[in-house]
Amino acid sequence: MEISETPIDTDRLRESLEDPRAGGFVVFEGWVRNENDGHEVRRLEYEVYEPLAIKEGERIIAEAEAKWPLIGVRIVHRGGLLELGDCAVWVGVAAKHRDEAFMACRYLIDELKVRLPIWKKEHYVGSDSGWVNCERCASHGLDRTG
Amino acid sequence: MKTITVRYFALFREQAGTGEERLETAASTAREVFEATRDRHRSSEPLGHCKVAINDEMADWDSPVTDGDVVLLFPPVGGG
Numbered sequence: 001m002e003i004s005e006t007p008i009d010t011d012r013l014r015e016s017l018e019d020p021r022a023g024g025f026v027v028f029e030g031w032v033r034n035e036n037d038g039h040e041v042r043r044l045e046y047e048v049y050e051p052l053a054i055k056e057g058e059r060i061i062a063e064a065e066a067k068w069p070l071i072g073v074r075i076v077h078r079g080g081l082l083e084l085g086d087c088a089v090w091v092g093v094a095a096k097h098r099d100e101a102f103m104a105c106r107y108l109i110d111e112l113k114v115r116l117p118i119w120k121k122e123h124y125v126g127s128d129s130g131w132v133n134c135e136r137c138a139s140h141g142l143d144r145t146g
Numbered sequence: 147m148k149t150i151t152v153r154y155f156a157l158f159r160e161q162a163g164t165g166e167e168r169l170e171t172a173a174s175t176a177r178e179v180f181e182a183t184r185d186r187h188r189s190s191e192p193l194g195h196c197k198v199a200i201n202d203e204m205a206d207w208d209s210p211v212t213d214g215d216v217v218l219l220f221p222p223v224g225g226g
Binding site: 030046047048049051052053055056077088089109112113114115116117118119120121131132133 | 191
């Protein structure tokens, strides 16, 4: 589990999970999109409380490893200012078979969205900005739409 | 009375106008610290949407606070 203030090097991450025992690799990349809830988004900013984001991220990885037989897992989340199209979060899972790789990847991204102390501020076209609060996920466990 | 350090994040920090402050308080749980600082973080969120950590460990709202603790108040998170 890493927090990065600079662009995520997705090639390097993918290479770090290459393993001759792995028959499948699933990656989820979260990208900065240009619209949220009817607002035209210009860029966004992540505030991360790193000590606990790392600790809680490691805990989520350990949970996934306890549920499925995995060969390698990496998560990197961005902090700081991001432009449209930038990779905000990268979750990669290598496993012997695809089933556990898909399931673990889904589990990791869903859990990290509702558990890590990370906050997103969107800057809109015009000069407005706003913190995106994930109320539905916080109250109902998982947000599968975001 | 005890001395607690309260740290505010994201929206709470902007509302409070500071990231951290000392609080002289009789609060005995994390929930009571949240309530005692409501006029600072001005949260309109139900408590269940927010999270709390004590001394860099995730905690429950019923967790006890003791003199010298650092209580971290997290508004609803939104990573990813």
